[in-house]
Amino acid sequence: MRFDFFDIQLLQHIVTTGSLTKGAERSAISLQAASERIKKLEQYFDTPLFIRHSTGVELTSAGHALAEHARLLLVQKQQLEQDMQRFRQQVPESLTLWCNSSAQSEYLPTLLPQYLMHHPEINIDLHEAESSDIVAALTKGIAKLGLVSSFFDTQHLQTQEFASDPLVLICPAAHALQHSEQLNLLDALNYGFIGLMPHHSLQQSIETQAKLLGFNIQYRLRLPNFSAIAEVVDQGVGIAIMPARAAQRLQADYHFHTVQLRGAWANRKLLLATQDFNQLSLNYQQFAEFLLQHRPLSE
Template sequence: MRFDLVTLNLVLAIAETRSITRAADREHLALAAASKRLKDLETRLGVQLFERRARGVEPTEAGRALVRHIRSLNASLHALESEVVEFSRGIKGHLRIAANAAAIAEALPADLATFSREHPQIRISLEDMTSANVQSAVAEGRADVGVFAPPLVDQRLATWPYRAGELAVVLPQGHALARARGGLRFDALLDCDMVGLHIGASVHELMLQRALERGRTLNARLQVRGFDAIAQLVGEGLGVAVLPAVVAERFAKLFAIQVRPLDEPWARRRYLLAAQAQEVLPAVVQRFIDLLAGLAAASESTAPLTGANP
């Protein structure tokens, strides 16, 4: 069965505008022609794609499935066009990476620099997303590679182990918990106001889950975007926070905060590399994953032994 892009984009427009009339106008089609295209497509597929409701048309389950595939197709076509155009500029590929904030702050910069030095003709773009959004972006073709913190929730992905990171507790200077020696248990934080990232961020979701397991709630007083904002707010005494240890130690040199290890098994996290599950990966994606996974493995094999949990 063959599909034409005009009809597929019309279906997408109908889904987004909830109107055949507005969709036809957006796609520069006569209303009669748009209606015929939709009817012919439904006849060929043998399913109804839209239902008429009081407030417009709504996609059926089959319609929503088709729209997901159209969006993925459009993303692939856009990537194809961008990559082919870049060949004329001497660039031999374009790698779109989506990663969560912690992975960007803890691990990626040096590894991206290594990859760029070895492949100077491959252009890299990097977007900061939550771990859940990273997975959907890769699965739907809006990104070529993802880096995120588990759990893996999208089974359309193939994953590879990447680097490990530690979480730490960030406290205002002089805070009562800062007097304790060694690490802090998560229970000790549940009576405190928390400063953290927005809903959907992996650390926030992890703490929510652990609090619920204890029958407690998380006192999320302030939620912001950016680790630097969290460190500044903690430094002003507005709460405590849990951040990647590398990031926390970096900000301890700039703001009035103290850092303590988080004494929990889940405080040590392993980031994952992800790509769409397919038999053969695009060459540039395979090179990137091979390099980063290899760098991570080499780093672990040469790291000194500590008392940390594996």
């Protein structure tokens, strides 16, 4: 064809305004360019489309017929573009989830692949941080969504319980505590501990509980993660405290005895937290809903 949708749209602008000059202005082209395009249309159909007057233009019978077809073509063009929009590749949106080490290592690896498989338009950025830092970031609006320990004050945030995340004590198979099924922290404070690094919020909370009982924890060694701690406990060097889910996972590789800890401080929860769930963007709301629907509360 010797004309395109630009010519069709130009024709509509001229019909709407009743003027070749105003139609050219709406199409953002010069009067001369508009006149040339209309002339080519008339040559293509071999018939006049407009009657020129000093005050404007008037459609001929052929012009009326073409204008009606032009209107339908433009409507169909718009419908076509809208229908094809859903097939266009979209730039994936990245959602950032702040989480503490327990959530990052013990819960999210099994959940996030499920979400990503059903949402190819979404990427997830995990930002691991201490629970205290996550609470601060949520409060300041730096973070939108986070998984934090219930040990910290979140009363100024909106929270939903995500998982039961109790702490347990692990000890070597030949340790004096090996026959214990439950104990208070006080019963363990005379023994040497294998702990996490000093900046770790979990270790800080354990130290806080010890100080409330009048003790300073005796550390034989500090290590960066639960796997390293389990390996050293297995070798008989000392005892340690870690999340029950981590202990359960690591018992497949290391030999140690697990003891339940009494006290509300040890029976902590993982909370999904934000300033206001209703104020989150739609994608964040859907992601939060997925996490809560798949929360391992019974574990």
